């Protein structure tokens with residue numbers, strides 16, 4: 001009963017009810033098989049009732065919730081075809097004829113796709129595209145996106161990582177109701193070239209809306225890009241669970257606790273596609289999974305990191321054999337194979353210390369790569385990163401977990417769950433400030449701050465400080481259990497910003513706070 005012991009060790013204020021659930025769960029997981037026909041425990045019933053929010057409506061995907069999904073109820077992984085040529089992400093058309101202006105249309109709507117033979121799956125998609133239409137603009141562009149919500153529930157579009165005004169950033173406070181439209185407009189400043197994405201940020205509903213498909217990629221290019229002549233590939237990783245009837249099932253209890261992972265890891269909407277690299281290529285990688293950590297590895301091939309969330313680094317980094325990309329993070333990479341021909345892109349096991357679930361160190365295939373390119377020298381200098389200078393204020397953020405109080409009280413920021421009416425911190429407009437984020441829980445949580453890019457100043461493990469391997473601009477950073485991280489940034493727009501864990505189930509359960517930026 002390792003799981004039970006771990007649960008007891010880490011649990012704070014464990015109630016008899018949640019303990020009963022823990023015992024059932026560990027029994028189900030210890031041999032790798034879910035229990036069949038197990039009656040719902042009183043604990044599950046009790047917790048299900050707490051899934052109702054104050055207005056009495058049910059949170060996204062919580063209908064008919066059970067503890068975990070029985071593998072027998074899922075579509076087998078073999079049901080999806082593999083080995084098709086990697087599809088390019090389709091571009092969102094620019095309807096503007098004016099230079100420096102991008103005007104596009106996004107509609108969120110249910111669409112039925114057939115990914116597996118003989119099986120129909122309903123997704124919620126932007127413009128019917130699994131992986132979303134890709135938006136590509138330049139620094140300095142004025143962007144208008146006419147958004148229409150044809151879902152049966154409210155939603156928003158959040159421009160993850162982009163420096164856009166708070167009222168244009170799809171905060172949960174600004175829902176687009178079913179049948180309604182909203183035009184998001186923003187002008188992208190110089191210096192923000194990078195690899196971004198957009199996704200739902202609807203109050204308590206973003207986890208479900210995202211796992212049903214509401215996410216897409218967004219690239220800001222620079223006119224002074226030292227790698228402008230390199231061809232690009234875009235690798236968007238998403239996560240998908242399909243039941244044996246092809247439906248995307250609601251979240252179960254384990255999904256809400258640990259973040260949802262399906263049986264499929266998709267790359268540009270495809271299972272294990274075949275990637276051809278014929279010339280040296282700049283690859284942008286997105287982890288748009290709700291909760292799955294990706295630890296990329298290619299045997300016989302090194303990975304050179306050249307960029308992060310907020311764009312290029314100052315210089316290419318030393319080759320690495322593995323690259324951890326946590327939910328919501330992005331990287332720009334170049335491959336350095338030690339042989340040409342067939343390579344295998346894999347996801348190595350990473351123990352993020354899930355609750356009540358035994359760690360299975362399994363390596364998952366992600367794609368085949370046919371590499372026939374010849375070597376090409378990278379620029380020695382990529383760009384100069386801005387310096388934030390000295391911080392004039394420090395915010396402290398503590399991530400914690402509390403067992404036994406029900407799902408909606410489980411994941412906390414500074415001891416509280418999200419309250420739209422409460423301002424948790426105040427920032428000074430244009431001032432350099434530090435955020436010291438600490439993870440007082442036994443599980444990894446990725447921290448994300450809206451509206452700006454930050455620089456990681458230090459990681460603190462057991463009171464020992466270490467600097468990141470290189471300077472970079474980021475909007476999402478992982479915190480290992482009991483680890484702290486100090487990041488430095490500046491908010492250039494007045495208004496309300498969110499900060500939260502980017503395991504989207506945790507965010508939807510309220511592991512989120514808000515900072516008011518004031519002049």
Ligand SMILES: [Cu+2]
Pocket residue numbers: 411444445446501502503506507511
């Ligand atoms: Cu979390």
